[in-house]
Amino acid sequence: xxxxxxxxxxTLQGSLTVPGDKSISHRYAMLxxxxxxxxxxxxxxxxxxxxxxxxCMQGLGATVVKSGSGPAASIEVTGTSGSxxxxxxxxxxxxxxxxxxxxxxxxxxxxxTFTLIGDHSLTLRPMERIRKPLGQMGAKMDLVDGHAxxxxxxxxxxxxxxxxPIPSAQVKTAVLFxxxxxxxxxxxxxxxxxxxxxxxxxxxxxxxxxxxGDKLSIAGGQRLKAIDxxxxxxxxxxxxxxxxxxxxxxxxxxxxSIGMNPxxxxxxxxxxxxxxxxxVLNVEEHHGELIxxxxxxxxxxxxxxxxxxxxxxxxxxxxxxxxxAAIAPFTANGMVIRDAQELRVKESDRIALVARNLRAMGxxxxxxxxxxxxxxxxxLHGATINSGTDHRIAMAFSIAALRAAGDTExxxxxxxxxxxxxxxxxxxxxxxx
Numbered sequence: 001x002x003x004x005x006x007x008x009x010x011t012l013q014g015s016l017t018v019p020g021d022k023s024i025s026h027r028y029a030m031l032x033x034x035x036x037x038x039x040x041x042x043x044x045x046x047x048x049x050x051x052x053x054x055x056c057m058q059g060l061g062a063t064v065v066k067s068g069s070g071p072a073a074s075i076e077v078t079g080t081s082g083s084x085x086x087x088x089x090x091x092x093x094x095x096x097x098x099x100x101x102x103x104x105x106x107x108x109x110x111x112x113t114f115t116l117i118g119d120h121s122l123t124l125r126p127m128e129r130i131r132k133p134l135g136q137m138g139a140k141m142d143l144v145d146g147h148a149x150x151x152x153x154x155x156x157x158x159x160x161x162x163x164x165p166i167p168s169a170q171v172k173t174a175v176l177f178x179x180x181x182x183x184x185x186x187x188x189x190x191x192x193x194x195x196x197x198x199x200x201x202x203x204x205x206x207x208x209x210x211x212x213g214d215k216l217s218i219a220g221g222q223r224l225k226a227i228d229x230x231x232x233x234x235x236x237x238x239x240x241x242x243x244x245x246x247x248x249x250x251x252x253x254x255x256x257s258i259g260m261n262p263x264x265x266x267x268x269x270x271x272x273x274x275x276x277x278x279x280v281l282n283v284e285e286h287h288g289e290l291i292x293x294x295x296x297x298x299x300x301x302x303x304x305x306x307x308x309x310x311x312x313x314x315x316x317x318x319x320x321x322x323x324x325a326a327i328a329p330f331t332a333n334g335m336v337i338r339d340a341q342e343l344r345v346k347e348s349d350r351i352a353l354v355a356r357n358l359r360a361m362g363x364x365x366x367x368x369x370x371x372x373x374x375x376x377x378x379x380l381h382g383a384t385i386n387s388g389t390d391h392r393i394a395m396a397f398s399i400a401a402l403r404a405a406g407d408t409e410x411x412x413x414x415x416x417x418x419x420x421x422x423x424x425x426x427x428x429x430x431x432x433x
Contacts, residue, residue, distance in 0.1 A: 033057030037226030105174030159184030200288030232259030
């Protein structure tokens with residue numbers, strides 16, 4: 001494991017363009033692999049996870065050509081025109097639960113046998129949640145005690161009417177991707193609306209979806225056509241710097257071309273409630289996704305009570321919770337996070353690791369089975385942080401370290417490359433010392 005030393009900073013100043021959105025990159029890669037023609041994608045995520053999706057598309061018969069590097073890189077995917085081939089080797093999803101869950105729905109209708117594998121962390125994450133709906137559609141899936149590796153014996157699927165038992169955009173996507181290729185019209189209901197990147201991506205590639213209230217429906221037998229698209233900047237990557245801006249009264253940060261999808265923008269509401277002043281400099285729409293540039297400064301919190309994240313709000317900001325929790329001790333009033341038991345089965349047990357690392361830095365807090373209570377107005381000190389090889393933990397505590405007294409050592413810092421390889425370089429550019 002690599003170690004990164006984070007020194008305290010005086011303030012945060014400057015502008016930043018974050019990598020392409022990980023969630024959108026996954027979906028564009030998969031649909032491009034299924035579509036007819038050559039899809040051209042600019043600002044594709046530089047993180048390792050979406051590139052696992054691209055590699056799986058190659059294994060299924062798509063042609064992937066990469067040019068350039070970093071944020072200037074472009075990706076061309078020539079699709080399979082709706083007919084995946086029998087892979088010659090297992091489809092390696094790496095560390096990516098998104099790849100494994102969504103890909104399962106995409107490939108299940110195809111008449112081949114597919115084996116999906118991943119790294120050790122991925123074999124610990126729950127996969128039964130996708131077997132249930134796909135099994136109802138007729139898919140035959142073999143798991144190991146509810147986990148990867150997954151073997152899918154593909155074949156024709158039938159439409160279903162499914163209600164998601166837990167808020168999960170990945171489960172929703174697996175069902176929609178399978179429904180796109182099933183016989184009949186598949187319907188899906190969710191009591192808490194999750195991010196809608198899949199709906200926008202499917203429409204961009206030419207599919208028709210309908211939404212009435214909380215129910216989505218998609219007719220089977222639709223064909224997809226290649227697109228040209230620019231992936232918006234990843235708001236989950238921007239979250240680390242938005243939170244860092246809250247740590248300093250004289251901070252001034254501009255984030256260029258980030259995704260401002262309303263199902264993801266709840267984070268901006270939280271930043272505002274915690275005292276951030278956000279100014280939208282411009283906004284445009286591309287393939288249903290909003291892309292904008294924002295300026296962030298630090299002001300006074302909107303309330304004198306601890307900020308509570310629970311219920312539907314928890315589901316909307318599930319990926320941003322580690323960094324929000326990591327800065328909670330520095331906020332004026334603290335934070336309460338509940339209904340977040342899903343964090344226990346991410347790349348790590350994120351509730352336990354956040355609690356452990358905050359305590360290592362001297363914070364007082366209460367850990368619950370589904371969240372944390374973290375008082376505000378605390379002073380923390382530098383410490384050795386255990387990232388658990390989890391990218392969001394490594395980056396979250398790099399942000400907390402900016403306001404700690406003394407240096408902080410992030411063990412397993414290389415995990416950041418899963419979603420944001422440029423993270424530490426960007427942090428050094430913006431942190432004024």
